[in-house]
Amino acid sequence: MRVITFGTFDMFHIGHLNIIERASQVGIHLTVGVSSDELNFSKKQRFPICNERDRMRIVHALSCVNEVFLEESLELKAQYIKTHKADCLVMGDDWLGKFDEFKPLCDVIYLPRTPAISTTQLIEIVYEVGKNSEC
Incomplete structure (x- = not known):
């Protein structure tokens, strides 16, 4: 079975790794669509901390990932599923x-998220630490 998943994967953390590893266990081939910087801005009104090229490299470096592509539009999800011949x-x-x-x-398939971790939460923690530091 060919599996596809999508995400921004900014500031890569254990929650990202968990969902990608579990997605890979659903089938024999995992394709990951990484949201473009522009798509992320249109969804969240901010650019990711890490650029799309670096985020794609990080995801592609995982041994359980077979293929990575740049997701440029939410409206193209059906096309991405067809293009990558995803069964799931x-x-x-x-x-x-x-x-x-x-x-x-x-x-x-919807898999449980890793509790108590999110990129937004990490960004807020880093911002608060920086704001309160004496440096």
């Missing part, structure tokens, strides 16, 4: 139900 779309359960529209194209 895997996403975190924070997106529960949001990708059910793709069930005619492939299986859709």
